[in-house]
Amino acid sequence: SSELTQDPAVSVALGQTVRITCQGDSLRSYYASWYQQKPGQAPVLVIYGKNNRPSGIPDRFSGSSSGNTASLTITGAQAEDEADYYCNSRDSSGNFWVFGGGTKLTVL
């Protein structure tokens, strides 16, 4: 399968913890990477691999994976975390890449 499935929208209260999930068969073979996109801006890598953050990404962002599901967790969500989040991985064949449909995160 070449699909990654994400919930379209998730909300979290300021300072609370939120988990955004991504499901797909390819995640049994490949780790997901996660991208944050704010309106009018290019995506930014926030998590890759098992649980790796690029330089400059706050440590409140973390990743995990189990079976066919990858998760992005924000512990202590901030107002500036309000954005769209996309997961991505190679597809099951390994020849192509695929994005999830994206999750719009609202921080209340």
Place this chain on the structure above:
Amino acid sequence: QVQLVQSGAEVKKPGASVKVSCKASGYTFTSYYMHWVRQAPGQGLEWMGIINPSGGSTSYAQKLQGRVTMTRDTSTSTVYMELSSLRSEDTAVYYCARDRITMVRGVYYYYMDVWGKGTTVTVSS
């Protein structure tokens, strides 16, 4: 610092072609593959394909096979994405993104670490 600078916005008529460029700097151009990703208005990210700047080999999304061509010019550290037979559904922001592969304890991680700012392509009669 690593930068990907994309060409400016384009307006094209249905049936025409568009060629978008992405100039890399701050790293060895031929050492990293490059992806192209697009985003239609109000929609999610769509992977279009990948090019190896060293040898020029490519892999395209099945949906775009036959209409998309990715090339590179190593003398200017620039990759190009050409999309032909444009239709209104091709109206989108087109991004280039550098491919990265990291191995940790025998496990490979694949991700896109640096993105261009995007090029808006509008297809309208």
